[in-house]
Amino acid sequence: NKYRLDGPAVKKLLAPRNNGPHFIEKTFDGIFYTPDDLRFLDRVCGNLETLERPAQRALAQAALIRSCLKKQPRGVFTVSGDLSHYDDGRRDLRLTIEEHFIEQVEVFNCVVFDNGHRHTVKRADVFSLKPNGVDLVYLDPPYVPRSDDNCYIKRYHFLEGLSCYWKGQRIMEETRVKKIEKPYTPFSYRKSAIKAFDKLFQIYRESIIVLSYSSNGFPDREELESLLRRYKGSVTAFEKPHRYHFGTHGSVERAEVSEYLIVGR
Ligand SMILES: C[S@@+](CC[C@H](N)C(=O)[O-])C[C@H]1O[C@@H](n2cnc3c(N)ncnc32)[C@H](O)[C@@H]1O
Structure with missing residues (x-):
C-alpha cells in the first residue's frame, strides 16, 4: 500500500457539510467532549465516504480514533460529564479533537510503507x-476479566462505535455513558x-x-x-x-x- 492522506484528501475530510449526520452530537452531548468536538467527529465521519480509497478511509479512521483516545482523560470511556478534575494541564487534554486529528493524520501517514505484498484485514x-x-x-x-472495569467494551465502547459510526450496534440507553451492548465471547x-x-x-x-x-x-x-x-x-x-x-x-x-x-x- 502506498496511499497516504494527502492535502486534497484532508481537505475533503474537513469540508463543512450542510446536511451531514448529527448522531454523535445528539447522543453524546454532555457525556464526552465539547459540542464543537462532537460536531467535528460527525463531520469527518460523514465525509469519510468521499474518499475513494479504502486504505485512505482506514487511515482517517485510525487518526480519528487515536485523537479521541488522546483527548479522553485516562483514555477510557467509563468517565463522563465534567472531567475538569482530571485536567493536569496536559497538552493532550487542551487540544481540540480537530487539532489532534491534524497531528494524527501526519503520525499515521508516516507509518505507511509498501513491502510488496498484498494484505487483507x-x-x-x-x-x-x-x-x-x-x-x-x-x-x-x-481473558476472563478480574473486575468489571477490566472489560474492553466498558472501557472503549465509544471507539468501537466510532469505528462503524454505531451502525448495527445497539446503544444501551439506560447507561450514563451510552454504552453499546457487549458482544458475547466464550473467552x-x-x-x-x-x-x-x-x-x-x-x-x-x-x-x-x-x-x-x-x-x-x-x-x-x-x-x-x-x-x-x-x-x-x-x-x-x-x-x-x-x-x-x-x-x-x-x-x-x-x-x-x-x-x-x-x-x-
Ligand atoms: C486484548 S484485545 C486485543 C487487542 C489488540 N491486540 C490491540 O493491540 O489493540 C482482545 C480482542 O479480541 C476480540 N475478540 C473477542 N472474542 C473474539 C472472537 N470470538 N473472535 C474475534 N475477536 C474476538 C475483542 O473484540 C478484543 O478486541
Missing part, C-alpha cells in the same frame, strides 16, 4: 474463519474459556501459534501450555514484567503482572 468471529496456509498466527484474545467466561482456547489452537494447529497472555488471566499459564501441547511438539514461554495503570472511578488501580508470549511450534 477481516473483522470477524475467529471461529468463523477458515485459515489456509498461515505460517504464524498471533493471538491476543481477551470472557470461566465456564467456556478453556474449551474456546482448545478450539482456537485446533483451528491453527498447522501454524506457529504465538499467544499473548498475562499472569492475572484465566485459564492459568500451565493450563494454556498443556492445551497447546495437545497440538504442538514444542511450547516455549517468554516473560516480561509489566505495570498496569487502570483508570477507575476517581482512583487508579495499579497492578504488577507478567506479560507472556507463549509460542507453540
Whole structure:
C-alpha cells in the first residue's frame, strides 16, 4: 500500500457539510467532549465516504480514533460529564479533537510503507474463519476479566462505535455513558474459556501459534501450555514484567503482572 492522506484528501475530510449526520452530537452531548468536538467527529465521519480509497478511509479512521483516545482523560470511556478534575494541564487534554486529528493524520501517514505484498484485514468471529496456509498466527484474545472495569467494551465502547459510526450496534440507553451492548465471547467466561482456547489452537494447529497472555488471566499459564501441547511438539514461554495503570472511578488501580508470549511450534 502506498496511499497516504494527502492535502486534497484532508481537505475533503474537513469540508463543512450542510446536511451531514448529527448522531454523535445528539447522543453524546454532555457525556464526552465539547459540542464543537462532537460536531467535528460527525463531520469527518460523514465525509469519510468521499474518499475513494479504502486504505485512505482506514487511515482517517485510525487518526480519528487515536485523537479521541488522546483527548479522553485516562483514555477510557467509563468517565463522563465534567472531567475538569482530571485536567493536569496536559497538552493532550487542551487540544481540540480537530487539532489532534491534524497531528494524527501526519503520525499515521508516516507509518505507511509498501513491502510488496498484498494484505487483507477481516473483522470477524475467529471461529468463523477458515485459515489456509498461515505460517504464524498471533493471538491476543481477551481473558476472563478480574473486575468489571477490566472489560474492553466498558472501557472503549465509544471507539468501537466510532469505528462503524454505531451502525448495527445497539446503544444501551439506560447507561450514563451510552454504552453499546457487549458482544458475547466464550473467552470472557470461566465456564467456556478453556474449551474456546482448545478450539482456537485446533483451528491453527498447522501454524506457529504465538499467544499473548498475562499472569492475572484465566485459564492459568500451565493450563494454556498443556492445551497447546495437545497440538504442538514444542511450547516455549517468554516473560516480561509489566505495570498496569487502570483508570477507575476517581482512583487508579495499579497492578504488577507478567506479560507472556507463549509460542507453540
Ligand atoms: C486484548 S484485545 C486485543 C487487542 C489488540 N491486540 C490491540 O493491540 O489493540 C482482545 C480482542 O479480541 C476480540 N475478540 C473477542 N472474542 C473474539 C472472537 N470470538 N473472535 C474475534 N475477536 C474476538 C475483542 O473484540 C478484543 O478486541
